[in-house]
Every structure is written in C-alpha cells, then in structure tokens.
Amino acid sequence: MSLRTPYARIAITLPEADLAAADRLAKQQDRSRSWIVAEAVRRYAAEVEHGEPADALGSSRRAQLLRDVAMTAEERVHEAEETSRVSEQVTAPRTFASFDEFLAWQRAGGGSA
Structure with a gap:
C-alpha cells in the first residue's frame, strides 16, 4: 500500500x-x-x-467597519476627531543605538512611571 x-x-x-x-x-x-x-x-x-472571512479582513476589523457604517456622518467626524486627539497624546517608543545606551538610560531612571 x-x-x-x-x-x-x-x-x-x-x-x-x-x-x-x-x-x-x-x-x-x-x-x-x-x-x-x-x-x-x-x-x-x-x-x-471555519467560517472565517475569505477576504483580507479579520472579524474584528469587519465588525468595526459595520459599526462605522451604521454611524451618521456627524458621528463619524466626531469619532475621527477623538481618535486624532488621542493619537496626539501617544508618544513614539524610545529607540536606542546600542544596548549600552539602553542600560545608561535605564540606570538614569528611564522608563519609570
């Protein structure tokens, strides 16, 4: 066989x-x-x-798009303004040229809240 x-x-x-x-x-x-x-x-x-979408959208992204489509134009503008406001508050992650630079930053108290 x-x-x-x-x-x-x-x-x-x-x-x-x-x-x-x-x-x-x-x-x-x-x-x-x-x-x-x-x-x-x-x-x-x-x-x-398995019932997953065959296109490139995942289930959470598809659900978000459906929620967005259900909003009025005014609600979508409000949500976009809120997203923009929140994204301005987020800082870019710190990058280091070397591990030694990271250690120096950490010893100086970097990253502590």
Missing part, C-alpha cells in the same frame, strides 16, 4: 503578477510552484470551512 498522496494534474490560468509572486515564494521557500499554489488553496479552504 502506497503512503503517497494521490495527485491530479491540472492546467490553470493566472495573471502574470500572481504567477510571478508564486515563483518568488517558491524560490524563497525552496518549494515547487505547485506546492505554493496547493498551500494557498489549503489555507483558503480552511478559512472558508
């Missing part, structure tokens, strides 16, 4: 950009073009079978 998975040969037509992307992935991952296409089908099928 053979342990090999049965294969079927098919012919498909892809846009050139998609084929080029599949070839790039195949080369990067040291896989065949067929493996890349089969893996894409497996992942897409798994998403659909």
Whole structure:
C-alpha cells in the first residue's frame, strides 16, 4: 500500500503578477510552484470551512467597519476627531543605538512611571 498522496494534474490560468509572486515564494521557500499554489488553496479552504472571512479582513476589523457604517456622518467626524486627539497624546517608543545606551538610560531612571 502506497503512503503517497494521490495527485491530479491540472492546467490553470493566472495573471502574470500572481504567477510571478508564486515563483518568488517558491524560490524563497525552496518549494515547487505547485506546492505554493496547493498551500494557498489549503489555507483558503480552511478559512472558508471555519467560517472565517475569505477576504483580507479579520472579524474584528469587519465588525468595526459595520459599526462605522451604521454611524451618521456627524458621528463619524466626531469619532475621527477623538481618535486624532488621542493619537496626539501617544508618544513614539524610545529607540536606542546600542544596548549600552539602553542600560545608561535605564540606570538614569528611564522608563519609570
């Protein structure tokens, strides 16, 4: 009894950009073009079978978009202004050129609230 998975040969037509992307992935991952296409089908099928959106939106992003669409234009403007106000209060994370620089900053009390 053979342990090999049965294969079927098919012919498909892809846009050139998609084929080029599949070839790039195949080369990067040291896989065949067929493996890349089969893996894409497996992942897409798994998403659909588990009720997950097949498009690029996750469930939380989709829910947020639905809430946004339900708002009036005035409510959306208010929410955008609030988001802008809050984002202005957030500071960019501190970066360090070296671990020694980080240690000096930490010893000087950096990062303590």
